[in-house]
Amino acid sequence: MSYKNKLSLPCLAGHTNDIMATSDLPTSPPGMMLIRAGCALAYQATQPLALLLLVKPHVAPSQILVRDMLETSSSQALEEFTDAHGNTLVRTTLLPGTTRFRHDALILVPESPHELPAGVERVPIARLPPDALRYTFASRYCESDKLAQFANQHFGHIDDAAEQVRAVCDWTHTHIAYRYGSGTPFLSACDVIARGYGVCRDYAHVMIALCRALDIPARYVAGHMPYLGVSEADIGIDFHAYCEVFLGDRWHVFDPRHRRVHRGRVKIAHGMDAVDAAFGTMYGAAQLVDFQVWAYEITDPNEAIGGPVSIMRGADGSAVRTLAA
Structure with missing residues (x-):
């Protein structure tokens, strides 16, 4: 070479x-x-x-x-x-x-993997930092505007912000089946929810769209995930996609594909959705x-x-x- x-x-x-x-x-x-x-x-x-x-x-x-x-x-x-x-x-x-x-x-x-601390609270829209505010908007792959009613029906009854985000992560992990190689650049969060399966970028888009529909800033993250306690069959030889959600005074990591955050991950980029992190x-x-x-x-x-x-x-x-x- x-x-x-x-x-x-x-x-x-x-x-x-x-x-x-x-x-x-x-x-x-x-x-x-x-x-x-x-x-x-x-x-x-x-x-x-x-x-x-x-x-x-x-x-x-x-x-x-x-x-x-x-x-x-x-x-x-x-x-x-x-x-x-x-x-x-x-x-x-x-x-x-x-x-x-x-x-x-x-x-x-x-x-150690990132853990969401106890007592973290939702930041009201009026007090969100300007660089976090943009991540409340709908985007090409994360149509939070179309999912507002769906999100409120499933998660609107949860008052605690941290528990609400965890519930979104759990729902995404449970209701979307993982199929390696099934991803395409044309599928949005709504498409993935409708078909019920996808790859890591699809899981990330679904969770991000649902969080934004609840007025919680969320952004797409792309990076590396090493083999530390997981098998090749679990993550594949590929880049990995997950989420960051803004609660309290900073961004917190969530991985709806695995339902847990793995240690050793390396962040490359973040953005509104996969367009910004290709x-x-x-x-x-x-x-x-x-x-x-x-x-x-x-x-x-x-x-x-x-x-x-x-x-x-x-x-x-x-x-x-x-x-x-």
Whole structure:
């Protein structure tokens, strides 16, 4: 696999080398774990077209991007910028033929999964922060306006905001059957409720739409979910979609697909729905001809980004398949 152009993205101590062993990294802070996550993509185009890539991990106090690197086989420039939701995108041009991309990163994340604290309250619309207010609106895949009556019939009797959101999460998990590979870019929350099955993005859209119908801000999140206590059959080799709901004074994580929040997850992006968090957006016709995703806890101090990765791991952590550098 040949990569010509590299966007080396140092985040700590000004490192600029493309391959760096984890033994060169600072010791993980208490309560944090080191995750390696990335993807390898290949697009085939017949004419030049613009491409937006959304694969870089989100940076926040609870998620520290230690080091990452993006490589491409193309000679075209890679331009990095931030969108209206605070996500980091890379813009480039696909030329005729096959163009490969590989992103690899080391991220510090909390060891324990997120738990909703007791006593958290709903924030009245009049007091919502402006950046949370937008996530009360209906969107293309989350038609909360069409689901207002449905949401109030099922959840309007629950006074406690945290319990109300938990009830929405439980209902979505229980009433939507998981079918890997059944997702399409044309299904909305209403469509998924009507047919009764979907993939993780469909679960997220349903829960988000129902929360917004109850005037609770909710947003779509895309990211990585490592194999930590779950099997490959449970999550698949893919990016993962879940939700964040605004209660109290901050955003709280919910995963209606699994009914619980897994440890080690790596957030990439958030937005109104899947439109704002797609890993690749093309302005023209191109085909995705190769797709690999990896995410796992670092245990070998000699492992380095830019080198070989284990892209599939069993529930016991043993490597099942590897991707060469």
